[in-house]
Amino acid sequence: MTAITNRYDFVLLFDVTRGNPNGDPDAGNLPRLDPETNHGLVSDVSLKRKIRNYVEIKGGGQPPLAIYVQEGSILNEQHRKAYVAHRPGDPKVGSEKKLNPKDDIEGRAITSFMCEQFFDVRTFGAVMSTGINAGQVRGPVQLGFAQSVEPIVPQEISITRMAATTPAEKSQRADGAEEGNDRTDNRTMGRKFIVPYGLYRVHGHVSAHLAARTGYSDDDHALLIEALGAMFEHDHSAARGEMSSRRLVVFKHSSPLGNAPAHKLFERVSIGRSIDGEARPIDRRLDNYPVARAYSDYAITIDREGLPEGVEILDLI
Known part of the structure; x- marks a missing residue:
């Protein structure tokens, strides 16, 4: 499969109703908070876990959609598979606790094997130099922390x-x-700690330059987009309440290096409050400002005017 040749930046909006979207183990599983603003947080690791789980269901855990980081797996044994493939018949491969590539050529081949087999390695990257050395990969897809649009009260x-x-x-x-x-x-x-309602926003980036190194393809990208839209549908639990992906806005660049700064594109996606049928800026100082309890309480606007040349907006959810 050919690696992608376009850079992408995206904004994902998701919400939670009567649930804990991401508990903090250092705070008694209290929903993660920014202590200065009381805005809720969801870690990138939490979101990547849900994407991995969806892809594992979709691909049946088989290459090239196998998942490297999964519950109960022994990572070094995943690395060993690469050595078995490249050193057939070598008795040391099946017994040694530490293995290293013989040279740079084999090192690149072993790392490439891991990228080919595991969706999350070629998507998010991985550090695979733990004992049985399969190298390190910097993934083309990166997510930031999600933050609630307004302060939350757990x-x-x-x-x-x-x-x-x-x-x-x-x-x-x-x-x-x-x-x-x-x-x-x-x-x-x-x-239990719950958030009565919270709308969260997270930004993501997809680098065509790094995709060329891992083999992240158009098919992988299509699956990532599918997972972002459906990952909460297979993660329901009493603790997490009702979580749903609500809006996915993707900025597609016509070149590998991109045609505009990501932060300028993200500013085009605005979130206000829908009050009396009108979109109004979020401002707690307004009189009789209602508390948001549903996605319909918000108004999402996208500025499509004067887009930089070579940038396309894909409104996918």
């Missing part, structure tokens, strides 16, 4: 259980019930 919700864990606890509950006291034991099972 809610803490306690959850309880009705079943007892031991006979003694069951007896204690029965004694408490006879005395008319249903609070004699602690039935708290845990706590």
Whole structure:
């Protein structure tokens, strides 16, 4: 497959309703926050995980759509596959805990094998020099952190259980019930944090220059776009509530190096509030400013006037 020859920049909007889009393990799984603004955050790693999961379902885990970083996998054993392919019959390949390429030619061949086999390696890149050395790859697709359009107010919700864990606890509950006291034991099972509603925005970039190194093709790019639109459909859970991709705006450049700075293109995508049927700037100082509780509370506008020569806007969702 031929690598892409166009640069792309894109804006993805997604939302969450009554869920935790990305918990922070260092803060008791509280939804990630910017401490200065209280805007919600979702890490690039979280979004890449969802893309990987979608591609794994779509491709059945088979090359060239196999996934390198997946739950329970041993990365060095993934690297070993490349050595087995390039050193057939070599007994050391199947037993050595450390392997290195014999020379630069073999090193490039082993890294190329990993790119050919694994979608996420040729898309996002990977550091594969851990013991069994398969090199390092800088991927052509990069995502930033997603940030909520407005500040979020996480809610803490306690959850309880009705079943007892031991006979003694069951007896204690029965004694408490006879005395008319249903609070004699602690039935708290845990706590959940949810965001009542939040609209998030993330920016992404696709480099044709780096795609030439990994073999990231037009077919891979089409699959990435498909995954961005559908990745939340296969990631539903009670903890994450309802999450959906809402809008995907792609800026396609006619050249590999690009025809305009990415930040100038991103400024063309504006998000305001839909109030009384009119799009208004987001401003908490407005009187009777309603709290957003649905995607329909927002108005998305795209400035298509005076586009730089060689730039095309693709409104894909």
